[in-house]
Amino acid sequence: MPWSRIEQSHSAADSGRIISYKDAIREAIDQAMIHDPRVFVIGLDADDKFGAFGTLLDMTHPERIIGTPISENAMTGVALGAAVSGMRPLYVHLRVDFMLLTMDQIVNYVAKWRYMTQGQVKVPIVIRAVIGRGWGCGAQHSQTLSSFFTHIPGLKVVMPSTPYDAKGLLLAAIKDDYPVISIEHRWLYKNTGGVPQELYTVPLGKGRILKSGNSLTVVATSAAVIDTLNGCEKHNLDVEVIDPRTLKPLDEGMILESVAKTGRLLVVDYDYPSCGFAAEVCAMVAEKGFASLKAPVQRYTFPESSMPASGILERAYYPNPDKIAARIKEMLAEQPVLSRA
Amino acid sequence: MDKLTKTTGIALLKKLREIRQFEERIIPLYPTDVMVTPVHLHIGQEAVPVGVCAHLTAADTIFFGHRTHGPALAKGMDMNKLMAELYGRTTGCSRSYGGSMHVVDPANGMLGSSAIVGGSIALGVGSALAAKLSGQDRIAVSYFGDGAMDSGVFWESINFAALKQVPVLFVCENNLLSNTMTQAEHLFAKPTAVVQNFMPAFSADGTDVQSVYSVVGEAIAHIRTKRQPAFVECRTKRWMKHQGVDRDDLTYNKVDPKQDDPIWKLEQGLLENSMITEAEIKQITKDIELRIDAAIEFAQNSPFPNAEDLVREV
Numbered sequence: 001m002p003w004s005r006i007e008q009s010h011s012a013a014d015s016g017r018i019i020s021y022k023d024a025i026r027e028a029i030d031q032a033m034i035h036d037p038r039v040f041v042i043g044l045d046a047d048d049k050f051g052a053f054g055t056l057l058d059m060t061h062p063e064r065i066i067g068t069p070i071s072e073n074a075m076t077g078v079a080l081g082a083a084v085s086g087m088r089p090l091y092v093h094l095r096v097d098f099m100l101l102t103m104d105q106i107v108n109y110v111a112k113w114r115y116m117t118q119g120q121v122k123v124p125i126v127i128r129a130v131i132g133r134g135w136g137c138g139a140q141h142s143q144t145l146s147s148f149f150t151h152i153p154g155l156k157v158v159m160p161s162t163p164y165d166a167k168g169l170l171l172a173a174i175k176d177d178y179p180v181i182s183i184e185h186r187w188l189y190k191n192t193g194g195v196p197q198e199l200y201t202v203p204l205g206k207g208r209i210l211k212s213g214n215s216l217t218v219v220a221t222s223a224a225v226i227d228t229l230n231g232c233e234k235h236n237l238d239v240e241v242i243d244p245r246t247l248k249p250l251d252e253g254m255i256l257e258s259v260a261k262t263g264r265l266l267v268v269d270y271d272y273p274s275c276g277f278a279a280e281v282c283a284m285v286a287e288k289g290f291a292s293l294k295a296p297v298q299r300y301t302f303p304e305s306s307m308p309a310s311g312i313l314e315r316a317y318y319p320n321p322d323k324i325a326a327r328i329k330e331m332l333a334e335q336p337v338l339s340r341a
Numbered sequence: 342m343d344k345l346t347k348t349t350g351i352a353l354l355k356k357l358r359e360i361r362q363f364e365e366r367i368i369p370l371y372p373t374d375v376m377v378t379p380v381h382l383h384i385g386q387e388a389v390p391v392g393v394c395a396h397l398t399a400a401d402t403i404f405f406g407h408r409t410h411g412p413a414l415a416k417g418m419d420m421n422k423l424m425a426e427l428y429g430r431t432t433g434c435s436r437s438y439g440g441s442m443h444v445v446d447p448a449n450g451m452l453g454s455s456a457i458v459g460g461s462i463a464l465g466v467g468s469a470l471a472a473k474l475s476g477q478d479r480i481a482v483s484y485f486g487d488g489a490m491d492s493g494v495f496w497e498s499i500n501f502a503a504l505k506q507v508p509v510l511f512v513c514e515n516n517l518l519s520n521t522m523t524q525a526e527h528l529f530a531k532p533t534a535v536v537q538n539f540m541p542a543f544s545a546d547g548t549d550v551q552s553v554y555s556v557v558g559e560a561i562a563h564i565r566t567k568r569q570p571a572f573v574e575c576r577t578k579r580w581m582k583h584q585g586v587d588r589d590d591l592t593y594n595k596v597d598p599k600q601d602d603p604i605w606k607l608e609q610g611l612l613e614n615s616m617i618t619e620a621e622i623k624q625i626t627k628d629i630e631l632r633i634d635a636a637i638e639f640a641q642n643s644p645f646p647n648a649e650d651l652v653r654e655v
Contacts, residue, residue, distance in 0.1 A: 037475070038475070040474055064474065066470075066505070068501065069497070069500060069501060069504065071493075071497035071500065071501060073460075073463070073493060073494050073497065074462075074463040074466070074493075074494045074497030074498045074501060075463075075497070075501070076463070077460055077461070077462070077463025077464050077466070077467060077494060077498070078463050078464075078466050078467035078470060078498075078501060079467060080463075080464055080467060081404065081452075081463060081464030081465060081466060081467020081468040081469075081470070081471070081481070082467040082468065082470050082471040082474070083467075084452040084453060084464070084468070085402060085452065085467070085468040085471035085472070085481075086471060086475065087470075087471045087474060087475065089467075104457060104460055104494075105460060105463070105494075108455070108457045108460065109455060109457075109460055109461075109464070113453055114654050114655070115438060115653075115654050115655055116435060116438060116439050116443040116445070116453065117435060117438075117439070117443075117445040117452075117453050117654075118435060118436040118438050118439075118653065118654050119653075119654040120435075120445050120447055121445060121447060121452050121453055153655050154655055
């Protein structure tokens, strides 16, 4: 198989070339389609002049970019039917909220197909979804929903935060013979960083320590981890910041090792709180790293509410670097209530 | 028998009988709980899968719903593998992880089946799209019942297949019942009348394998030569209850034991045209019984899965 020759790398060894997050995604898809004729792209407006926020513009193989009707449920079944027939579809949703129309196909079909057939049929399907927020987008255009998909056995979920990971994780997802959901935050699209020109993969299930520190561990994904880093820099906080990069499979070892050092955990997750990813990470640490904890684990998520439209309410709703830093300072100011065993 | 040769007629009869006799053997076994899986029997409706699959090669793919035994056997699944799956054994087609509703046989173009009515229609369209994108000359079949035509995924699939002109055959095995609802209670318009705006739409008598064979032959010739989709509705009768091994007893679903029986019809036609003798029919019946005996023995002697293999291929 041609994909087995792609080098795996999860070092942050940035090349000298600086490109944007958006261009890193575009390059990954273009190179994947050149590399493997089985790769094709499907999605509403995938082939229009905006090219999925620029991630599908000026592609080498436009004949394999297929625009679809507003029929998300059937189109997911179409992608699955193509995947089990030997293709490697990449389905793109410009708003993750529209994925709720496909939950039958994603949960009842895509996630279960490999298990029900016991691997006699492979399911190499990638579903990309863009999340956004702000500018009055309101309740139906601002959700994250990553915890929804992470809940379902049979789905892998990735959330790249840097241009390097955006390319490497997407290529790893396309290479994988299991279904992968990739969630990209629109606010990261203009961010820039070092991205090697060649094909490379970031392994699914490997986190990355973006900042070393000693007093507290922050686990955060996607835009939340970038906001956390900015908050720590601005307020000069001695905390360790971990980007798990894949929500499932989760790099539990990296998180537990860090908590063993710091004794404190905050999970920043830009998603709803109940039964969410933040709760999952907290539960995992409570189960497997309780003896390391000096203080209760904490979550910082969206409020238990849908998203508002008015700017004043939006600013109250969403976390930002200053709010995250304030939460970290509060945690550090509290006296340890748990002593190490 | 104006449309069938002797060879084809006998081949179709063997498949009809294989499905009928396979399921008739399930009926007395089922209450003994050797098969712990919900079954949706095909008895009486065999002409549809047999007439369709007679035109398919192993490379052609097919995606069907919860009523699996008919199309699975018609498409070429080994009877032993299907029986072992019903018995929950590791030698089953899905290695005991699927049950009656989730059967798979990649070598024969069966890439999985679904119990959520309607959804697998889209998979056939995707498989046809894959054939088109990769330049393969095979076709795909989306096989479903009339209840599935209520679903959005059906109409989304019809629309997309027509827009992209992919080589897919939509087969509606219309037994006129959605569980216990009549078609008039759940579908406002005649399906072929609407679908013909999207693609050639054909109708066949689903109680008559000659009719299905002939009409589907025409539809598939269109798909293979033009690389375009087509739709066939086959009206049939459901003899059994929606689920389980009991005869249906709905007052508005009267079954005529001869006119609604595809096996009786085909055997009469073959006998009248001297293409088969009573003795030959008896021999065919007996041969199939022996194969079913062997399949049951194979299933009974196959191992159950190990509990430690619960989390596999997740």
